[in-house]
Amino acid sequence: MTADVWLPIPPEEIEGLPEGPGYHYWNGGEDFPADPADCAFYVVPYMKPSPLCVRPMPEMSHVQVVQTLSAGIDHVQPGLRHLRPGVRLCNARGVHEASTGELTLALILASLRGIPDFVRAQDRGEWLGGFRPALADKNVLIVGYGSIGEAIEDRLVPFEVARVARIARSERTTARGPVHPLTELATLLPEADIVILSTPLTETTRGLAGADFLSRMKDGALLVNVARGPVVDTKALLAEVETGRITAALDVTDPEPLPREHRLWRAPGVLISPHVGGPTSAFLPRAKRLLVDQLNRYVNREPLRNVILTTGASTG
Secondary structure, eight states, X not given: OOOEEEESSOGGGSTTOOSSSXXXXXXXXXXXXXXXXXXXXXXXXXXXXXXXXXTTGGGOTTOOEEEXXXXXXXXXXXXXXXXXXXXXXXXXTTTSHHHHHHHHHHHHXXXXXXXXXXXXXXXXXXXXXXXXXXXXXXXXXXXXXXXXXHHHHHHHGGGTOSEEEXXXXXXXXXXXXEEEEGGGHHHHGGGOXXXXXXXXXXXXXXTOBSHHHHHHSOTTOEEEEOSOGGGBOHHHHHHHHTTTSSEEEESSOSSSSOOTTOGGGGOTXXXXXXXXXXXXXTHXXXXXXXXXXXXXXXXXXXXXXXXXXXXXXXXX
């Protein structure tokens, strides 16, 4: 197999790539490394804007696989209409679970225990004591129970939470208990002290955490968003947090990046991290393992992992 593979990581830095394809490094630079028409396996640059990621796709007339290095695929979906039928789109399941799970717990603990207040007090040289909420004994609701949702629960368990409820698109049973369908969201929301959003961005989940969703959260509850910014209606969230009724910890926002003068920066009880759930030291080793595995499967004509959709069959 001599077709080209485009990688956003220099190929010489990835041990175990199969022989056969021609490897080209492209991480979003102005100039393409080769003719896009010769690319058969396109690995999308990581943490780059959607227009940049899809820029070569209209010219990729022979591409067979588009592989993201993110769990979400929304940033490449605008380019799918340019591809011929039969192209497989794969995500990076298995790459970000550890990092995103860690950040989710960090945001929860920092918000509950008042870490931002302590940092500001330290800057002032002020000893700021007092009682704070604990994660122990809290009811937690995870909305979006895929592999990242599972990783979050793995990390919640040692903190002695009272209960973890799980919601996904469809109902199923896991070793840890039932996963409720999205239709039961309205019933479960009022019971949760902490609501974690870890769902992909789709037409169903866009604006999911809107005025009705937020109004059903109990007084004093914490909303944590490690999904995508547009899963939350920013205007509706501001209306709630500015009254102090609920609090929020957000790794993603809408818009993103958040403009300097945006009200969310100064909203009471809101902790913001700048979309850093995935980019940690854990990323590269896992991304490289995924690419080596996928490309060996591709060269040997074995089934690929993490196929989210196939153009024509699923996208029309």
